[in-house]
Every structure is written in structure tokens, then in C-alpha cells.
Amino acid sequence: EEAIILCPWHDDHHPSLRVSLIERVRKNQAGKLKTVTPGNFYCFACKAGGGWNNLAVKLNLQGWDTKEAANTPSDPFWSLAKQIDALQEAPFIYRKPATDGPWEDPWRGLPVSFMRSVGAESLWDSKDEDYRIYLPVHDINQKLIGHVGARPENSTIPDKRKYINSYLFPKESNWYLLNTIVPTDRAVIVEGPFDTLRFRHQGIPAIGAYGVSDCYPEKVMQLLASGINRVVLCLDGDEAGRVAVPFFTQALQSQGIKVADMDLRAYGTSKIDPGNAPDDVARDLKHFLETF
Numbered sequence: 001e002e003a004i005i006l007c008p009w010h011d012d013h014h015p016s017l018r019v020s021l022i023e024r025v026r027k028n029q030a031g032k033l034k035t036v037t038p039g040n041f042y043c044f045a046c047k048a049g050g051g052w053n054n055l056a057v058k059l060n061l062q063g064w065d066t067k068e069a070a071n072t073p074s075d076p077f078w079s080l081a082k083q084i085d086a087l088q089e090a091p092f093i094y095r096k097p098a099t100d101g102p103w104e105d106p107w108r109g110l111p112v113s114f115m116r117s118v119g120a121e122s123l124w125d126s127k128d129e130d131y132r133i134y135l136p137v138h139d140i141n142q143k144l145i146g147h148v149g150a151r152p153e154n155s156t157i158p159d160k161r162k163y164i165n166s167y168l169f170p171k172e173s174n175w176y177l178l179n180t181i182v183p184t185d186r187a188v189i190v191e192g193p194f195d196t197l198r199f200r201h202q203g204i205p206a207i208g209a210y211g212v213s214d215c216y217p218e219k220v221m222q223l224l225a226s227g228i229n230r231v232v233l234c235l236d237g238d239e240a241g242r243v244a245v246p247f248f249t250q251a252l253q254s255q256g257i258k259v260a261d262m263d264l265r266a267y268g269t270s271k272i273d274p275g276n277a278p279d280d281v282a283r284d285l286k287h288f289l290e291t292f
Contacts, residue, residue, distance in 0.1 A: 004213050006160075008058040009048040013159050016240055017043040018213055019055065044212060044240040107133055107152060108194060108275070114201055118177070125149065128157045132164075135193055138179045140222050145170060148193050163193070173218035176208030178226060186230035186289055187223070189248065191241065195274035199234075202282040204289070206234075206274070212244035215251035223257065230258045230292055232285065236273040237264040260292060 007017035019041045039052020053063040107115055119136040132149040139145050146166035151157040165171065176196050181187060188206045190196055199206035209215070212235060223231070233248055235241035242263075249259045264272045267281055274281070 002213075004211070007043040007046060007048060008055075009043060010046040012043075012045065015211075016045040017041055017048070019052075044243050045238070105153065107150070108198075110197055110201055115197075118180070118197065118200075122152070123149075125157075128161060130155050130157050132157070135176075135197075137166075137174065137176060139174055140179050140226060142179055145174065148176075150193065171210035172214070172216050173222070174210075175219060175222060176210060178207045178222060181205050181207060181226065181228075183227065185227055186232070186292060187228050188232045188234050188285060188289070190234050190274045191236055192273075192275070195234075198275055199282065199285075202279075204282060204285055209248075212236075212240055212248075215244075215248045217251070217255075220251055220255050220257070223252075224255060229256065230260075232260045232262055232288065232292065234262045234264065234274055234281075234285065237269070238271065238273075241273070258292075260288070262288075 002021055003019045004015045005017050005019060006012045006015050009017075020036045020038055023035065023037055037051070039055065040050070041052070041055050042049040055061075056063045104112065106112060107120075115133065121134045122131050123134050124130075125132045131152060133152050135148045135150060136144060137146045137148060148166075149164045151162045175189075176193050177200065178187075182205060184205050186205065188199060188204055189209055190199060190206050191209055191211055193208050193210075196206045196208035209219070231252055233245055235244055235248075242265075245261055249261070252259045262281070262285065264274070264277055264281065267278055
């Protein structure tokens, strides 16, 4: 339905601009239904937004005749959407590098023994010519559906490829590590895999949203199916994270899930996130979860 790309309007290192590929109806921040046309875009970080022709000029791509009806062969997004549909209907093929590599040092402070306990592996990435830490991703039925390849410390891999997902990885309908959460009616939602792993290592029932592009109904249904009815949002302290809070809150509360928000900016600057937050955050989260 959409693509998430690097925003050409600001110095973007983490994809934050959402481009719709088909016409669809969604709720805006005020909770009202809005029709989103193909090519419509919006950046969660710098708030740039508009129609395809504006974005096409910025990316040096071809515009399209706005008089033509959307979702027809004359629409440049029509063929792309059809290709995506065909790929999603094909049997899922899970691929990862086959060469195991040395792994003796902690990953961003997380012990190797802990990383291996969540199924992580150190494998050679032939594209970047370096080793990556591969994190397996399962759905709530324990089915392997993909992986996240993370850049290890002291790596030559560039920032723009800090994380890579396996092909057709369905992050829109899954949570990282929801399949391993202990039986509980509450969870802490964070953005990325490392955020999730750091909190888990500190004894907090965290799950990863794979970013803040949206909180899709399929994701909310998975929480309910897992018995979770109370959620603490602990998103990054940057603008994209704070903008996402009302979207997540509305999507969760609409299905009867009780929501609380922990604003990490109270513990530091806007650049703070669960991955680099002081230990006070984990202490306060544990205390809050006991009484939430």
C-alpha cells in the first residue's frame, strides 16, 4: 500500500517519508476519515507533504497526468502495485547469508550469550563486505518470516545501511519479539530491534514496532491475540517519535487497549531513545508497569 523512503527535503538518514502506492482511506490525526491518493506523501520528521508531482520533481522522476483516473493502467503506480501484489501472493522465500563469522564482542553493550539466546547470528554480508548480526523475526505463531541484519560495532558499513530487512519483510503486521514475550497483559512498545533487546535484557517486556510509520489494525489485533490490554509507549524522543504518539494511541485505544506514554525527553535531549537512555528509564518503567 505504501513505501517508506529517505526524505529529499531534509538530511534524512533513517527513512521517514511515506508514499502511498494505491488509493486508500485512513484516519488522520484528528480521527477523521481521509482518502489518500496514489503518490501522496508525508514526512514524519520535517512535515513535508503533498502529491506525487511535487515529489517527482524533487527525485527527478516522471510526473503523471492528474486528470487520469487513479488505479488504472495509465497510473504509474498501478503497475507497481500489481507487481507488489504478485510478489506477496508468491510463496515466501527466506534468505540470509550462509557463512558464519566470529563473534566475541558484545553488541552495543549486550552480551553475546544474551544475543544468542534470542537466536542472533554473526554472518558475512557480501554486499557490504563485512559481518552483520542477523536477528531472526517470527510471527506470533513462531513461524520464521524474515530477519533484520544489524551493523556490528566498529564496522565499515555506512549509516544508511545500519539496518537491513529481508526481502518482503512484513513489518506492517508484526512486532519484534512479541512471539517470545512472557504471559502478561502489558507491554512496552519501542521503535527498533535494539531498543527492544536492551529493555528485554533489563527485564522489561518490550516489543518493537519496526519504526513509527503507522500502527496498522493487524498489529493491534496481534496484541489482543497475545492477551495484551495495557501498553506503555516508549518511542524515541525525536520529532518523528513524538508525532507518532497520538497515532499509536488512537489505534490502540480504539480496540480497548489502555495506553500510557513515557516521554523520554524528560530524561535528556530530543536525541534520546530507549537504546541510549539512562538506566533510570528502565527503573521507572518497571515501577510503572507494576501499578499500571
